[in-house]
Amino acid sequence: MQNIRVVRPFLLIAITLCMLLAITGITCSAATCKVTIDGKAIAIDAEPMMKNNRVLVPVATIVDNLGGESDWNGDKKEVTLKCNSTTVKLTIGSTKATVNNVSKSMDVAPCIVTVNKDGGGRTMVPLRFVGESFGYDVSWDDSSRTAKINTKGSESPAPVSNINISNINVNQGQSYGADASKTYTLIKITADKSLQALGLKGEWLADPYRYYIDFSSTVINSSVPAVFTPVYGVNYDKSYVSSVRTGAPVANTARIVVDMKSKATPEISYSADGCVMTIAFPDTYSNGTVTDPTVPVNPVNPVDPVVPSEPGANDTQTVQGTLKRDTPAGYNPFADGKLVVCIDPGHGDTTGGKRSPDSSLMEYEFNRDVAYRLKALLEANGIQTIMTVGKDEKGDPALKARVATANNAGNVDLFVSIHANAYGNGWNSANGWEVYAYKGGGVSELAAKAVRAATMAAVSIRDRGVKTANFYVIKNTEMPAILIEHGFYTNESECQKLKDSSFRDQLAQSDATGIINFFNSYR
Numbered sequence: 001m002q003n004i005r006v007v008r009p010f011l012l013i014a015i016t017l018c019m020l021l022a023i024t025g026i027t028c029s030a031a032t033c034k035v036t037i038d039g040k041a042i043a044i045d046a047e048p049m050m051k052n053n054r055v056l057v058p059v060a061t062i063v064d065n066l067g068g069e070s071d072w073n074g075d076k077k078e079v080t081l082k083c084n085s086t087t088v089k090l091t092i093g094s095t096k097a098t099v100n101n102v103s104k105s106m107d108v109a110p111c112i113v114t115v116n117k118d119g120g121g122r123t124m125v126p127l128r129f130v131g132e133s134f135g136y137d138v139s140w141d142d143s144s145r146t147a148k149i150n151t152k153g154s155e156s157p158a159p160v161s162n163i164n165i166s167n168i169n170v171n172q173g174q175s176y177g178a179d180a181s182k183t184y185t186l187i188k189i190t191a192d193k194s195l196q197a198l199g200l201k202g203e204w205l206a207d208p209y210r211y212y213i214d215f216s217s218t219v220i221n222s223s224v225p226a227v228f229t230p231v232y233g234v235n236y237d238k239s240y241v242s243s244v245r246t247g248a249p250v251a252n253t254a255r256i257v258v259d260m261k262s263k264a265t266p267e268i269s270y271s272a273d274g275c276v277m278t279i280a281f282p283d284t285y286s287n288g289t290v291t292d293p294t295v296p297v298n299p300v301n302p303v304d305p306v307v308p309s310e311p312g313a314n315d316t317q318t319v320q321g322t323l324k325r326d327t328p329a330g331y332n333p334f335a336d337g338k339l340v341v342c343i344d345p346g347h348g349d350t351t352g353g354k355r356s357p358d359s360s361l362m363e364y365e366f367n368r369d370v371a372y373r374l375k376a377l378l379e380a381n382g383i384q385t386i387m388t389v390g391k392d393e394k395g396d397p398a399l400k401a402r403v404a405t406a407n408n409a410g411n412v413d414l415f416v417s418i419h420a421n422a423y424g425n426g427w428n429s430a431n432g433w434e435v436y437a438y439k440g441g442g443v444s445e446l447a448a449k450a451v452r453a454a455t456m457a458a459v460s461i462r463d464r465g466v467k468t469a470n471f472y473v474i475k476n477t478e479m480p481a482i483l484i485e486h487g488f489y490t491n492e493s494e495c496q497k498l499k500d501s502s503f504r505d506q507l508a509q510s511d512a513t514g515i516i517n518f519f520n521s522y523r
Helices: 010-024 060-065 127-134 151-155 363-380 399-409 443-458 492-499 501-520
Strands: 003-006 034-037 040-042 049-051 054-058 069-073 078-083 086-091 096-099 102-105 111-114 121-126 137-141 146-150 163-174 184-191 203-205 210-216 218-220 241-247 253-260 267-270 276-282 340-345 384-387 414-421 433-437 463-468 481-488
Touching: 086 127, 121 127, 163 241, 184 241, 184 253, 253 276, 340 363, 340 399, 363 384, 363 414, 363 501, 384 399, 414 501, 433 443, 443 463, 443 481, 443 501, 481 492, 481 501, 492 501
Parallel strands: 034 146, 163 218, 218 253, 340 384, 340 414, 414 481, 433 463
Antiparallel strands: 003 069, 034 040, 049 054, 054 121, 069 078, 078 086, 086 096, 096 102, 111 121, 137 146, 163 184, 184 276, 203 210, 210 253, 241 253, 267 276, 433 481
């Protein structure tokens, strides 16, 4: 076994370039792209390369400029990088790596490239992965096309305090980096002092997906809105970003939250002075919203998905057998001579939150009231109903129990879960009505479209469209299932409507009309 040990300061530069180039998504050559470490330019003896939208750089050329070590195992084709207390192991041709013996995945594998006619080669490694693994600070100066690595700053960042964020812009369909064929949703945050000096790092939350960054010693100017929706371009449906909102989780800390349709890795860069931070999400989202080609969409004010934070929304339990909703051709609600709908009033008085900011509306109370109005309307039209929650029952039955009520009945033709929507904890501008199916192309989607059409014809409320989500109660039923969000109780004017009895009548009637029209389409 060939095992050669090389002790060189290679590590930091690889890290640097990796972070910088991968973060910014810029393709550059040795002749046009510079790298500096603590302000000193570093020579690169082989051109960086782009693979799967990730930048790879030669590690050997930066070894002499950083205080790291590398080991090469020729038999295993494995390179081991060490810096301080961190050890990274990479294998040529493999996207699997380890960081301090913890398995990690990379977007692209390291490789060896030939750089001259004599067969000389260079080991190329993904800069972003290496950089993030070792935690070095990297920035990109677009005006000089320079990747800047600050080793001192990563260990002891200069103290920054009393930062004021004065502006936030959110725009979709924007160019970013060198590849003009690709677009991004850009979130640009402007402050009066360097944000880069804070050493910021984003975090993820799920159910639904949110990406957030906390800014220490920072306040957000009162002129900055609490909620932003992207200024959409022609391909708004490809943006991962639903909206951006601000908050302050603790004193002297500002938080910016990005509500996402799905998880996507952003690229982050800064202006030369560090005062403008750009968070770039690629416009590559797909298969999120169930689209209806018969309904025109305004690209300036699109149907933007804000997925409700339902308990169990990300549960992976699935039902056994073939679901009727997956076989539209075999679905016939009239086959047994009767129509049965299971109505599910969401939540209960024990559910955390789920109330308007002024506590004047409890979601469970709205859900119960509209659900039982719907029950009466359906029964008046000869449709039998089964309820998952009693009219005067205030508790919150488990999602599994709600689904079991429908599945165990054995003859339910449609499951309908009744809800009102929320966005954040305070009053904001999010508004409108939307209906969910587990996935597109099945009977559930047809039912959702029928209810949508009836609502838009009878109720004056913004149309947010038919969407898909893996909410437990519509994923695990054995019959077609939909979940209706009737409006936002975190929108002050819409909350007043949701509390109004006549408006609740309109909503229940439109739900009933849509359900009846859906069934009648099978006569």
